[in-house]
Amino acid sequence: MTAPDPSDASDQRRLAAYAMPSGQSRGRVHAEPGHAYRGPFQRDRDRIVHSAAYRRLSYKTQVFTGELGDYHRTRLTHTLEVSSIARTLARALALNEDLAEALALLHDIGHPPFGHAGEDVLNECLAEEGGFNHNLQAIRIVELLESRYPNFPGLNLSYEILQGQRYRAQKNAAAARPLLEVQIVDAADGVAYSTHDADDALELGLLNLSEITQVPLWREAAERVGRRYAALSGDVLRRAVLHELIDWQVGDLLAQTRRRLLAESVDSVGAVATAPWLASPSHEVAQLREEFQRFLFERVYRHATVLARRTEAQDALRRMFRYLAASPDRLPEKFQQLEGRQGVTRSVADYLAGMTDRFALAESARLLAK
Numbered sequence: 001m002t003a004p005d006p007s008d009a010s011d012q013r014r015l016a017a018y019a020m021p022s023g024q025s026r027g028r029v030h031a032e033p034g035h036a037y038r039g040p041f042q043r044d045r046d047r048i049v050h051s052a053a054y055r056r057l058s059y060k061t062q063v064f065t066g067e068l069g070d071y072h073r074t075r076l077t078h079t080l081e082v083s084s085i086a087r088t089l090a091r092a093l094a095l096n097e098d099l100a101e102a103l104a105l106l107h108d109i110g111h112p113p114f115g116h117a118g119e120d121v122l123n124e125c126l127a128e129e130g131g132f133n134h135n136l137q138a139i140r141i142v143e144l145l146e147s148r149y150p151n152f153p154g155l156n157l158s159y160e161i162l163q164g165q166r167y168r169a170q171k172n173a174a175a176a177r178p179l180l181e182v183q184i185v186d187a188a189d190g191v192a193y194s195t196h197d198a199d200d201a202l203e204l205g206l207l208n209l210s211e212i213t214q215v216p217l218w219r220e221a222a223e224r225v226g227r228r229y230a231a232l233s234g235d236v237l238r239r240a241v242l243h244e245l246i247d248w249q250v251g252d253l254l255a256q257t258r259r260r261l262l263a264e265s266v267d268s269v270g271a272v273a274t275a276p277w278l279a280s281p282s283h284e285v286a287q288l289r290e291e292f293q294r295f296l297f298e299r300v301y302r303h304a305t306v307l308a309r310r311t312e313a314q315d316a317l318r319r320m321f322r323y324l325a326a327s328p329d330r331l332p333e334k335f336q337q338l339e340g341r342q343g344v345t346r347s348v349a350d351y352l353a354g355m356t357d358r359f360a361l362a363e364s365a366r367l368l369a370k
């Protein structure tokens with residue numbers, strides 16, 4: 001008896017015509033035999049979860065740094081929330097869940113310590129060499145910097161995963177549309193971060209419920225909650241509104257995506273590439289969310305508490321960059337080896353970008369004390 005092909009048989013029973021079938025993957029750069037009971041995208045997902053860069057996400061900032069408390073999201077828990085929403089969307093649309101999950105788990109793996117504050121410093125330090133971008137750094141990690149296999153550098157992920165991540169880095173309106181699995185991960189990221197950043201800011205006391213209730217997206221969600229539960233207040237109300245915000249936006253995304261799939265007669269993977277963008281919210285929700293994100297930008301991302309940490313973290317990273325660029329012999333051996341091939345500045349950036357927040361702070365204190 002022949003074992004069933006794990007990449008194909010179950011896919012064909014449950015995937016829509018516009019979903020990417022695992023059995024039709026364009027494969028990996030370094031050829032590998034198939035696995036006895038895991039499909040290719042399932043293996044990709046597992047490779048990402050077992051990587052060092054993925055584990056380090058637990059000590060990397062999403063918006064708020066670790067010393068502010070232990071309630072708020074880290075880059076890892078953000079990633080898991082994105083993955084959870086992406087899987088819900090994938091299952092409801094009969095897309096390839098393994099592919100969507102792998103893409104979601106990968107999407108932020110290239111973030112340096114201290115979130116966008118760290119990214120801005122590295123981008124400035126690499127200005128002469130094409131800059132630094134966390135989406136492209138994710139590609140460097142999975143193609144070059146992770147070392148887990150004896151035969152090749154990186155994780156040797158499937159073509160569709162790498163292409164999906166590249167699309168994130170080089171969003172270009174003129175380019176062919178990415179797979180629908182890539183589109184829903186992008187949509188899931190937008191739903192997840194705006195909702196949980198508001199929750200974290202409320203928990204940290206950077207905002208209060210009455211202020212955020214002035215913002216139309218939140219107010220509408222609170223009114224929906226109020227129609228179901230008459231007299232909620234405080235934390236119970238806040239959590240009910242957060243739940244409603246996610247549920248409402250995911251429901252809206254699903255309805256809109258289904259409507260566009262029908263309107264554009266998308267009946268194959270190829271048709272996704274030439275159709276207009278499919279996985280986006282309704283005009284109403286998009287506008288409300290844009291306004292909500294503007295509010296978060298002004299009131300949360302630029303809050304004095306957040307900015308104070310930002311300056312301190314950026315200073316540590318910048319000084320470490322200068323120090324290591326001038327004394328590359330202080331780099332770990334792996335990065336000294338890379339230096340021969342790609343130059344000092346990129347190697348220093350690769351090393352710094354891989355650090356967690358707490359390691360970066362400890363290491364800057366150690367290196368710069370001498």
Ligand code: MG
Nearest residue numbers: 082107108189
């Ligand atoms: Mg993200």
